[in-house]
Structure formats: C-alpha cells, structure tokens
Amino acid sequence: MFAQMNVADLHTHLGKIMDPEVERTGGALLLKLAQTTNAFIHQQANFALDALVQGSSPARIMNVLFNMGSKHRCPAVRASTARHLHLLADIMGIDQIFEAGKLFAERFLTAVSKMAVDAAPDVRHHGQILLQGLAYQNEFSAMWVKIIPMKDRVPLQKILQKMRHNLTKGGTMLPLVGAELKPVQLYRHLLRCCRQLPTEAMQKHYRHAIRQGYTSHADEDDQERVQMIVQRAVVDADWILTKYSKNK
Template identity: 40%
Template sequence: MAHLFTHLQCDMDSEVEVAARTLLHKAGETSLFIRQGVELALSTMVLSCSPGRVLQGLLDGGIRHRNPVCRAATALSLVRLLQVVGVSRVLTGRKTFASKFIPAVSTLAFDAAQDVRTHARAALCLLGCHKEAERAVEKYVQLRDQSEIKKLLCK
C-alpha cells in the first residue's frame, strides 16, 4: 500500500477511505512486522493523498474503533496530517476540514488509552500555537468540553 500511495499519489484518492479503514483495522494486529507496515502505509497516505479524503478515511475507519491500538494509529495519523496541511490552513482555510478535524482530536484527547490521548493532545498543542485556535474550539467543540480543550491548547 505504501508503494501505491507513493507512486500513484492523488490517483489513489478514490481508494483512500477504504484503504484507511483496512489499514487501521490491521493496525490492531499483534505482529510488530504488520504494525510497522501499516504505520508506513498510513504515513505515506497522509503525505501523498488529498487531505480531505485522508481525514474522512481516518475518521470513518478509526476514531470509534474498539481497539485502542487502532485509535492510537488514527490519532498519530491525524497529527501527521496536521503537520502536512499546516495549522494555519486548518484553522483559517476551508471550514469543512476544521469542522471535522477539531472535534475528532478533541474526542481523542480524552480517550481511555494513554497513547491515543498523547497523540491527540500533541495535535491540540500544535493548534494552540495559532491565534485562531480558541475561536475554532468555541465554534466546533461542544460547549461542555470547551474549557477542558482550551486548557490543552499550548500557548
């Protein structure tokens, strides 16, 4: 999969959602060899395909997965996606991206698994460096969670 994402790049956009769901499911395998391959494929997917499709694939495939390893792989991929797209573009660009990304990271920031929380909180910390972060949290996160999320934004 990593080779396909590397060489076909945006031509793989139509397959991203199915591939992400499959890869995230395989991330829960106990075999280290398989998990490393999955992580390579997910990071290549984040780098090579269109961000909107990647985001939708990650959200559909892993945010509510029962396996904490799969949720951790999702959270790590979301951090990488944020680094590729850029904080400024997420917060000031298309509203559909931010309206999906910020609630997803906010949900994962309070996950039961430590790895998931660590990656999600790293994404929130990256977002907190931008002046529009608090306004975006107020706009896209549920009212009951806003104060806790704002505390996690690094300033």
C-alpha cells in the same frame, strides 16, 4: 503483509492518482490493526498509512481517519489515527488546518479534542500536542466554542493551561507543531532539551543520538521532507521530556 507493502508502494509512486482508493485502502489498513496484535503487521500497516497520508489529498485522508479511525473501539486503531492526523498536520502546516475549509477544520478540531482526553496514552499525546498548536491559531476560539460542548471544553482548557505552564517552565519554549525551523535551530533546541534530562548518562546518550541524526540528514535537500523530519524530532523530544518528567 505483501498487500500492505504494495499499498505503500502505490501511494508513494502514484500520489493523488490513488485518491479514489484512499477510503477503501486506508480503512482496510486501520482495520488490520484491530484484527491482530502482531507488532510486525502493525508496523507494516502504519508504514503503508504513512505513504497514504504523504501522497493523498488532505480531504480524502480526513474522511477515513475521522469516519473510521477516530471513533474505533480499538486503541491501536485510535493511536494510528492520532499519529497520522499529526503527520497530516505536519505536512499541511498547523496554520493551514483552518484554511482547508469549514468541514475539514471542524472535523479535525473535533477529532483532536477527543484525542486529547482519550484513555490511551499514545492517543492523548498526539491529541494534546495538536490541540496546543491549534489553540494558537486566530480561528481556534470561535470554532472551538461553536462545535465543542462546554462540558468537554473544561477539561481541555485545563490541559492547555498545564501544557503552556510546562512549556515555559525553566525558560525553554518548545516549538509549535507546524512551525518551520531550520535544522540548526532544531539542533540547538534538542541540545537544550537534553539539559533538562534528569541524569548525565541520559543527557550523554541523547546528545550522541542528536549528533548522529543531524549528520545522517545533512545531505537532505527536499525542504518538505526536512520540515517533516524537524517536526517529528520536536514531537519526539517533547514525548521524551514528558516521559522523564513523570518519572521524577
């Protein structure tokens, strides 16, 4: 536990100076998730991975997440990998994935395409949102056709079609991952999402949570952190709407 906290501190304070250690420390943290089901240890490992992703070079992060995390048999490892690929996309901006080099983009797209049809719901959730964001980029189609076999693209195309239908249903369009929203735009978007919840009690609960969150971050002046908070809120709102729409 203390080792994980130390790793988080090192990556937080040293940033890219820790790049040579990313594959070793990142790999160890992912393996820790496979070695235990203890929720607290999982939380600490994911916290350390958050710091690693936020402070390290994207190419280094991609190496460990793609080579070890995306192919692991343990659902907890794959879920953490999906979450941290999503975080990486939030930090970089989804439009920058294809600008980061051919190898990086191909690896990212390959991983996301697998995540989108993963057996684990948490993995699928992140994979499908990322796939949707990538699909709006100009470079997506050519690379997707080139590296993803037709038999794998067919179910993914159905997923994309369904997501686009769901996003436009009711006249509410969810922001894409990587889109820069101002806090007030996010606030309005989240309130619109509340109106889609099935009961008045749920709507009241989430409206209160939204106002609290908006107030608690009102003094935040780091624009990169603001956008990370915004994108995480968009993802969380999408997850909540999806959850309750399935329960109808």
